[in-house]
Amino acid sequence: MGMDVYVGPLTRYTLGDWLTVVQQTMQAAGREVRIVHAEPEPEDVITDPVAVSDAVRSWQAGLLSALGSPEGWTDEAELPYWTDKPDWDGYGGMILLAAYDEQPEFRPGTRRGLLRRESRADSARAFQDAPAYKRASSNPTKYPTLLSGVEWWLPVEVAPTVFEAPRVTGQPARMGRVDQLVVELTLLAKRLGLDDDQLGQLRQAGPPDSSTDVEAAGRFGLAVFLELAHAAQLANQPLLLDY
Template sequence: MALNVYVGSLTRYYAGGWESVTDRTGRERRWKAEAGQPRAAGVPKKDHERIQASVLTWRRTLDSALAPHLTEPLSWNESPEAPWFTDWMGWDGFGSLVLWAAYAEQPTLSRPAVLPRDWDDDAALVRSNADGFHSRFSHLVRNVELWLPTTLDFTFEAEDVDGRRVIVGSSTTLRCQLAELNAATWKMDEDEMSALARGRPEGDPSFEVSARQAMAVLSGLAGQAVKHRLPMKLDY
């Protein structure tokens, strides 16, 4: 199953007014293979006003519930003009980064050479999610699917716009935790991470190579989420 990361308004996301890297590559290849044929029209238009109203209602409800923990109300751009960003990561890349963070705070355990098949049951990750354990990388290792553009020192479970139960975190906190993880392990600078995010590992990359690649991609998108004050979510 493919895994993409999206940054932008939730109205655009749920209306389908965006395109993943995988979809865009496939469309461009199909178009090139059909020389002389017009490009596909893309996804049909949906009721943006209805979706936007649902998103704003959902945000108000969440804002009310989180009010005691917020320094300012939840707010971000849900207009059609809001910018959006996306990149492909893949579950192996994301899983490698999550486990890399877990092993960084579980120094008594040895990191594997390759990503375990059932990485979400790995001993290091289980320890990082144990009751009472204060994880330094909680907004990465706690099965978060949606990061909001606000500052929170905790993650929580809530319904998303579609009514699914998901774990929610903070893009601001995630960005700080990713920077801390990088500083504690690879110490990559911004230029190195930008170059790494533009490429793709070749062959069958090791656990560490996959984790570094995912770090570069996720850090870049978290930076856009913070800069533009927009939600970030996993898409799969």
């Protein structure tokens, strides 16, 4: 099971009218690929475009009212979307780099006084098990949405930094604001010494081998996420994790 990032209207996303980068590549090669999600689609899923559009509009109005946010965003199935695939290595590596910045003393191999703390290397895919993540996620300060398990970032100006809300389908999700995500990713890039040109090169080079270290995977994941976060900010559209 892989992980993709989607930026675009929720109506299009809910209808399934979009292709991951893998699907786009396979389609261009005349082949078809089937995507299997972590949660199977319910049997009573609504597929009528008008009904989905109405459901998204009603969902957005209810959410904005609950948040006290004065303005929403334009959400129509015909609007464009953007997507890329950091996969779990890129995502987990990025999360660990943020955790290391929050809690540098828990980075593997970090010295404590005259002694080097003995610990095995962290796994990007098993980032939740890393001591740095466990400590940082309990009270994140620099990267509150990245380290709090946010999966949906919405283009709203008024909302808590992190909040719980149902998705359009009714499933619960942890959410945040797109602008806050851009702030966090920009800070992480700065802390890693990565400028726009370097981020572009990392993105163009594609994902590193799965056997590479957390640093390489995380830098690639950051490059992908920051590009899509900027797209979400400019287009005033949500950014979602899809897996």
